[in-house]
Amino acid sequence: MIGPPMAETVPAVEIRNLVKDFKTSFRRQPLRAVDGVSIRIEPGEVYGLIGPNGSGKSTTMKALLGLVAPTAGACAIFGKDSLKVDSRDDVGFLPENPYFYKHLSGAETLRFYGKLCGLGGRCLQERVDELLALVDLEAARDRRLGGYSKGMLQRIGLAQALIQEPRLVILDEPTAGVDPVGSRQIRDLIFKLRERGITVFLCSHLLEQVQEVCDQVGIIFQGRMIREGRLDDLIAIEDQTEIVLRDASPGLISQITALVENTPGTTLVRTGKPRTTLERLFLREIRAEER
Amino acid sequence: MSTSAHSPRQGSHCGRILVIAVHAFTQLARMKVFYFLAIFAVLAIVSNFLDWSQLAGPEAVGVNVLRTIKSTSFGAMHLFSVVLSVVATALLLPKDAEDRTLYTILAKPVPRIDYLVGKLAGVLLLVFVSLVLMDVLMTVVLQIRTMMVAAEQETMAAAMGYTPEAIASLRADTLANGSSWALQGAVFAVFLRASIMASLALLVSTFSSSTLFTTMVSFVVYFIGHFQADARDFYLQAGQAGQGGLERAITLLVALVLPDFQLFNVIDAVIEGQALPVRMLGQLTLLGLFYAVVFTLASWFIFSDKEF
Numbered sequence: 029m030i031g032p033p034m035a036e037t038v039p040a041v042e043i044r045n046l047v048k049d050f051k052t053s054f055r056r057q058p059l060r061a062v063d064g065v066s067i068r069i070e071p072g073e074v075y076g077l078i079g080p081n082g083s084g085k086s087t088t089m090k091a092l093l094g095l096v097a098p099t100a101g102a103c104a105i106f107g108k109d110s111l112k113v114d115s116r117d118d119v120g121f122l123p124e125n126p127y128f129y130k131h132l133s134g135a136e137t138l139r140f141y142g143k144l145c146g147l148g149g150r151c152l153q154e155r156v157d158e159l160l161a162l163v164d165l166e167a168a169r170d171r172r173l174g175g176y177s178k179g180m181l182q183r184i185g186l187a188q189a190l191i192q193e194p195r196l197v198i199l200d201e202p203t204a205g206v207d208p209v210g211s212r213q214i215r216d217l218i219f220k221l222r223e224r225g226i227t228v229f230l231c232s233h234l235l236e237q238v239q240e241v242c243d244q245v246g247i248i249f250q251g252r253m254i255r256e257g258r259l260d261d262l263i264a265i266e267d268q269t270e271i272v273l274r275d276a277s278p279g280l281i282s283q284i285t286a287l288v289e290n291t292p293g294t295t296l297v298r299t300g301k302p303r304t305t306l307e308r309l310f311l312r313e314i315r316a317e318e319r
Numbered sequence: 320m321s322t323s324a325h326s327p328r329q330g331s332h333c334g335r336i337l338v339i340a341v342h343a344f345t346q347l348a349r350m351k352v353f354y355f356l357a358i359f360a361v362l363a364i365v366s367n368f369l370d371w372s373q374l375a376g377p378e379a380v381g382v383n384v385l386r387t388i389k390s391t392s393f394g395a396m397h398l399f400s401v402v403l404s405v406v407a408t409a410l411l412l413p414k415d416a417e418d419r420t421l422y423t424i425l426a427k428p429v430p431r432i433d434y435l436v437g438k439l440a441g442v443l444l445l446v447f448v449s450l451v452l453m454d455v456l457m458t459v460v461l462q463i464r465t466m467m468v469a470a471e472q473e474t475m476a477a478a479m480g481y482t483p484e485a486i487a488s489l490r491a492d493t494l495a496n497g498s499s500w501a502l503q504g505a506v507f508a509v510f511l512r513a514s515i516m517a518s519l520a521l522l523v524s525t526f527s528s529s530t531l532f533t534t535m536v537s538f539v540v541y542f543i544g545h546f547q548a549d550a551r552d553f554y555l556q557a558g559q560a561g562q563g564g565l566e567r568a569i570t571l572l573v574a575l576v577l578p579d580f581q582l583f584n585v586i587d588a589v590i591e592g593q594a595l596p597v598r599m600l601g602q603l604t605l606l607g608l609f610y611a612v613v614f615t616l617a618s619w620f621i622f623s624d625k626e627f
């Protein structure tokens with residue numbers, strides 16, 4: 029079935045003035061975990077929510093999935109209210125530190141979640157095989173999850189979130205506890221999802237990765253959204269320009285420096301060698317060892 | 320992207336409940352609960368050799384041995400079914416919440432009532448399968464033993480000079496103490512009692528935060544349920560004698576909320592060799608259904624607003 033053309037104009041995620049209080053104890057006043065957050069994610073976008081520990085990222089996601097009821101405000105997924113069950117037809121969720129039934133094997137886990145979504149038969153079997161290949165767990169498909177490592181659990185969790193081919197995927201720290209190679213695989217997977225037009229809503233403490241994959245970024249602090257917008261707009265330093273040269277002679281550098289000094293209104297901020305990131309260094313060394 | 324993703328969801332309530340029930344069943348089965356059946360088998364066979372010492376007369380021999388087998392088996396079934404339904408139900412919900420597997424399930428299009436009913440059905444399926452296995456074992460042991468006893472009695476009675484009519488009636492008595500439909504009905508009554516306990520534990524576990532608390536509360540209710548009929552009679556009589564209507568209201572309320580487990584005393588009567596009237600069994604079935612439905616709806620009421 030081809031979706032009605034209307035569907036494309038409905039935002040994938042719409043959170044309006046979400047407030048969430050948690051009761052702490054009877055006497056003390058409630059703890060405000062989320063305070064007036066509004067997020068709108070258009071279909072096909074990758075949205076990254078970043079913020080320090082305890083700033084309300086997970087709570088926002090749980091409210092979006094109807095796992096907690098908002099104190100005020102409302103959430104909707106593709107126009108369907110989060111408190112209704114049918115809003116979860118088209119969404120996959122990977123919770124933080126996922127933990128699944130230890131007594132099931134990888135393939136059984138995926139089959140279980142697939143059946144919960146109403147899949148079955150050949151279609152489900154093919155989907156399970158496809159997803160196990162996607163997250164690189166074919167070798168461990170018949171091993172019980174009790175024996176999986178943290179990174180493997182994270183990947184089976186990701187596969188589980190994708191089981192019914194949802195149009196929206198919500199990932200709560202998808203790379204927590206995963207080694208750099210694995211986290212790069214997860215990043216590539218998010219790219220693949222984006223290519224297929226799947227909307228992704230993620231939160232992570234790995235800012236570098238957020239920067240790489242996200243179109244939109246929101247920064248949340250103590251339950252409030254303090255900055256939000258297109259990533260490119262947010263991180264560009266408007267009044268600076270970068271020139272990166274390869275094999276430049278010291279003479280050329282001094283010529284450029286002199287030229288800049290003679291131009292009124294322009295100042296040279298710094299010259300030097302660009303540094304690679306630790307992440308890239310780590311990956312390069314690992315790859316070199318593997319060869 | 321692929322268009323198949325947006326085909327309407329085929330999942331039905333029944334489908335999802337079945338998936339969750341089968342899953343809960345496997346989960347419990349992989350916790351090795353069926354090892355209990357080995358203990359049961361030993362009990363059923365050992366009970367064969369109990370009470371075999373005094374050979375007072377042909378009548379006593381038959382009745383005693385067969386009753387021992389039945390009461391030992393039913394005792395084990397009773398214990399197993401009630402303990403399993405309470406502990407397993409009390410275990411499953413908090414475990415899911417603690418391990419956060421509940422997030423992943425409720426984040427799928429799964430209504431919370433489906434989840435609850437599925438878990439309950441899984442526990443009941445396990446209890447049912449175990450009871451069937453125990454029943455089969457008991458029936459086989461009982462059948463063999465009945466035949467042996469009947470043959471033994473016949474030779475003994477013949478040696479003691481009984482008339483053929485007396486021997487025939489003795490044989491009929493013995494067979495009545497063997498396996499019967501009433502006995503199967505009694506096993507079903509054991510299952511009904513277990514299902515009331517399981518749904519009670521489900522209700523308690525939706526608002527308690529620990530398995531221990533749920534288990535304790537459920538067993539307290541279980542014991543009160545055994546005494547409540549006495550208490551009710553006592554208070555109602557007292558009320559007629561002029562006491563305040565408040566106690567009466569309270570006891571009536573208690574009687575409505577807490578199941579009256581004394582109704583299940585018919586099981587003991589069946590062990591004694593009496594028949595189980597169909598009307599009685601129907602009444603117990605209704606009672607079981609009533610409490611299972613009421614407790615499950617109450618659990619849903621609490622669980623639907625619960626946050627994790």
Ligand SMILES: Nc1ncnc2c1ncn2[C@@H]1O[C@H](COP(=O)(O)OP(=O)(O)OP(=O)(O)O)[C@@H](O)[C@H]1O
Nearest residue numbers: 050051059061080081082083084085086087088627
């Ligand atoms: N169930 C709960 N009961 C009480 N307080 C809660 C509950 N869940 C979250 N909180 C509180 O709400 C605040 C926000 O928590 P949340 O888990 O959303 O943070 P987070 O941004 O995801 O943090 P992290 O980066 O550590 O995962 C915290 O102060 C936390 O203590």
Ligand SMILES: [Mg+2]
Nearest residue numbers: 085086124200
């Ligand atoms: Mg979090």
